[in-house]
Amino acid sequence: MRRSPSLVLMLMLLFAQAFAQTARNAASAPAGAREIAIGQQYPTGSAVQLANSGVSFQLPPDWLGAMPQGAGAFVLGSNSKAGVGLVIMRGKATLQEAEALLNTPQDLGDGVVMMPDGAPVRSANTLKLNYTSGGYVGRAIAVIGKPGNGVVYFFGGPADQAAYFEGVLNQLVGSTVFFPPQSGPELQRWQELLVGTMLKRMSSYYSGGLDGAYVGGSSEESLHLCSDGSYAYSSNNNMSVDGGFSTGYNASAYSDDSSEDVGRWRVEMIGNEVNLVLESAKSGETSYHPISMNGEGHTIVDGKRAYRVPSDRCR
Incomplete structure (x- = not known):
């Protein structure tokens, strides 16, 4: 059966959009992004950054974020969505290090330990991994920037939200900007x-x-x-x-x-x-x-x- 030109065009647009959600690289920190401060809560839609890691991203709809005292990760939570998100930013990173970090059981606390489900999926600068734990699932993606820095995004929660978590990860990656880390x-x-x-x-x-x-x-x-x-x-x-x-x-x-x-x-x-x-x-x-x-x-x-x-x- 022959597809109509409009359908072919629509599929081409969808294909382009699917690969448009990639991180960007910049020569300097993006204007308007707020430097993450310990204990400060950031509302939905905020553009935040860690200058010493050279990573900026935008909080997705329905999710708030904060960096707790003594934590090595930026934590995402929601008042309307089930689950939890984590963002780990590093000023120097490789896909090999990311795989060593992600391809292990992930302890989320309260007795929930996520186990890797299948082999990691790698591309030139990304690594994706899925997790399962009873009625829970996890989705993670590591992205490496041109300056040699990197970020790991992770979301976990009820198994029926797997597709939603993948969509949120795609939004986060699309908002990511890498820039040269600024040593403090x-x-x-x-x-x-x-x-x-x-x-x-x-x-x-x-x-x-x-x-x-x-x-x-x-x-x-x-x-x-x-x-x-x-x-x-x-x-x-x-x-x-x-x-x-x-x-x-x-x-x-x-x-x-x-x-x-x-x-x-x-x-x-x-x-x-x-x-x-x-x-x-x-x-x-x-x-x-x-x-x-x-x-x-x-x-x-x-x-x-x-x-x-x-x-x-x-x-």
């Missing part, structure tokens, strides 16, 4: 604080009885951050056990476990958090470690104190 004073401060230093953690424990029985151990981690962007990591854990004399014999055991790694390091803002980013030369994996300073001036990495001293390994 906080990143510069941490770069200066960390270069040429060693971050070190040490811990030990001991428990003994009157009969001479005991168990004890210690652990030590060292991370050297050199000025050429390289790092060297080492860890050592040991444990010793002695059964004492009440057992009728003196049984003891000792174990030692150590590991080393090398690679490249940098500091990066993820949401409102400064992160120490480690790219392992051995495994090829990239890990992100929130780093901050408490009120006493102690360096906190992954929520635990680390001693920051001059490195005796970096030259």
Whole structure:
């Protein structure tokens, strides 16, 4: 059956519109976008940005957004639609890193854990992935910009809203503008604080009885951050056990476990958090470690104190 010219034209227009929803790249931050502030709520239709990530986007209809304190993601919620949305912006990103982030179970809290459903679908600069969890579904897309930055959009909720979530993701991608990330004073401060230093953690424990029985151990981690962007990591854990004399014999055991790694390091803002980013030369994996300073001036990495001293390994 032959299609009429009007139908062919309509299909061509639909085809063009389907691929028009792509992110844009710009030489500078778009005018009118509001810089995301921690704890500030943004209404439907707001154009927002994170300058340190070089990403701007517009909130879709019916959805409000905010960046909670201590969060690494911009959270979307609605008073009229079921579900939740997340936006993760990064000043440096690759599709490989995005796949490592997305192709794992996603814990949304309240006992809802989204499991990847099928293989990721990749294009030149995007990666899409679906999730399921009982009566819930999730949809995610990662987009990489020309400056080398990226954004991940995720929506999850009731399974019957799957098509709606895909439409919202399409709107978000269509509103996205990538521009060169603008390094702020906080990143510069941490770069200066960390270069040429060693971050070190040490811990030990001991428990003994009157009969001479005991168990004890210690652990030590060292991370050297050199000025050429390289790092060297080492860890050592040991444990010793002695059964004492009440057992009728003196049984003891000792174990030692150590590991080393090398690679490249940098500091990066993820949401409102400064992160120490480690790219392992051995495994090829990239890990992100929130780093901050408490009120006493102690360096906190992954929520635990680390001693920051001059490195005796970096030259």
